[in-house]
Amino acid sequence: MRQRYLALLSVFASLPALAMNFQTRLENVEWKVAGDQFECRLGQPVANFGSAEFVRRAGEQAVFRLTSASRLLGTGSATLLAAAAPWQPGRGDINLGSVRLGHGEALLTSSQSQASGLINGLLEGRMTLVRSQSGSGQPVEIRLLSARFGQAFGEYQACAAKLLPMNYDQIRLSEVGFPRGLELDAPAKARLDKLLAFMKADPSVNHVQLDGHSDNSGNRLVNRDLSRRRAMAVQDYLLAHGLNESQVTLRFHGESYPLVTNSTAANRARNRRVSIELSRVAAAPSAAPAADSSAVLATDKPPAKPL
Structure with missing residues (x-):
């Protein structure tokens, strides 16, 4: 058994x-x-x-x-x-x-x-x-x-079908190029329109940092001014489409941070750009009201890189 x-x-x-x-x-x-x-x-x-x-x-x-x-x-x-x-x-x-x-x-x-x-x-x-x-x-x-x-x-x-074209992780770090001159071209405006649409849909994303860049074609002072003017062109577009100056910080770096070496015309065109970083910034306390105009800085601090 x-x-x-x-x-x-x-x-x-x-x-x-x-x-x-x-x-x-x-x-x-x-x-x-x-x-x-x-x-x-x-x-x-x-x-x-x-x-x-x-x-x-x-x-x-x-x-x-x-x-x-x-x-x-x-x-x-x-x-x-x-x-x-x-x-x-x-x-x-x-x-x-x-x-x-x-x-x-x-x-x-x-x-x-x-x-x-x-x-x-x-x-x-x-x-x-x-x-x-x-x-x-x-x-x-x-x-x-x-x-x-x-x-x-x-x-x-x-x-x-109603989803935004991009999510926050995708759009938080981006850039627009200036392959010719100082004016925004159609691809740059299309990119900025997506950014504006996202900020409208999500009001908590309420701050934009712009970092202007140049190639090394001119002297350092000229290049720094060109990078400033590129950043200001992006800022002007954003302000014309609904952002407030207090939501924008503008910086310019001249030729200090190239994406690629300035060895060819194509590479120099890539380096003429404005880097964009979106963020969520808490409102300033009532005792310290927001500034009336955007911050404009010449800085050697490197910008964030797009994902």
């Missing part, structure tokens, strides 16, 4: 551990859309687990994010699949690769290409399947059903 009992224990020990499955019941599946000019989200709550959503920031494509307040999943990685639904016989799963698990509430964030594969799968009626394991080594599977996805995806696309 003892030998039979030990044999049964051996059989059960050799069986794979049953997976913990998290999935919202079909009749309760709900896709939710939310967003603004800066970010759009398309998500589905996962019963007894947390939520999963596609997140698209302005200027970027979507990523897939899984969140949970629990610490069920361990460290390591998870596998993402656009899995064939049970009612799709003959279809195989599409393995979209692995993604590293995080330690915070956001358990994982996919790449943009992985998110695109999951979205295409849902549009084809596939399930989104996240396969990993718990901290104790037990297999875990989280499934998102495609029910009602098509209509929600249409609302999500409408949200995405």
Whole structure:
């Protein structure tokens, strides 16, 4: 009897551990859309687990994010699949690769290409399947059903169409070039228009620092004056389109900080530029009102570099 009992224990020990499955019941599946000019989200709550959503920031494509307040999943990685639904016989799963698990509430964030594969799968009626394991080594599977996805995806696309061209990280550091002369050309004005649109949409971004630069064609005094005039041309454009002088700091550096060596005409054209840095500046206390005009500085302190 003892030998039979030990044999049964051996059989059960050799069986794979049953997976913990998290999935919202079909009749309760709900896709939710939310967003603004800066970010759009398309998500589905996962019963007894947390939520999963596609997140698209302005200027970027979507990523897939899984969140949970629990610490069920361990460290390591998870596998993402656009899995064939049970009612799709003959279809195989599409393995979209692995993604590293995080330690915070956001358990994982996919790449943009992985998110695109999951979205295409849902549009084809596939399930989104996240396969990993718990901290104790037990297999875990989280499934998102495609029910009602098509209509929600249409609302999500409408949200995405209203996103700004760039997000703060992309636009915070930029520059406009002066390949010829001291006047702003069409590409420079288009860049500044995007900057102005972002500041209008997000009033907390309320300060602009301008750093003028030149090539080394003239003497140092002439080059410094040219860099000042370029920075002032950008400032004049910003002020003409709604900014206040108190929101702008203007600096000029002459030839001190070239992007590339001034060895060719093309390189010298690249060095004739104005670097732009956006920031959020707290309002001055009432005892110290803001200045009536922008700060204008000749400085040797290097400007921040665009991302």
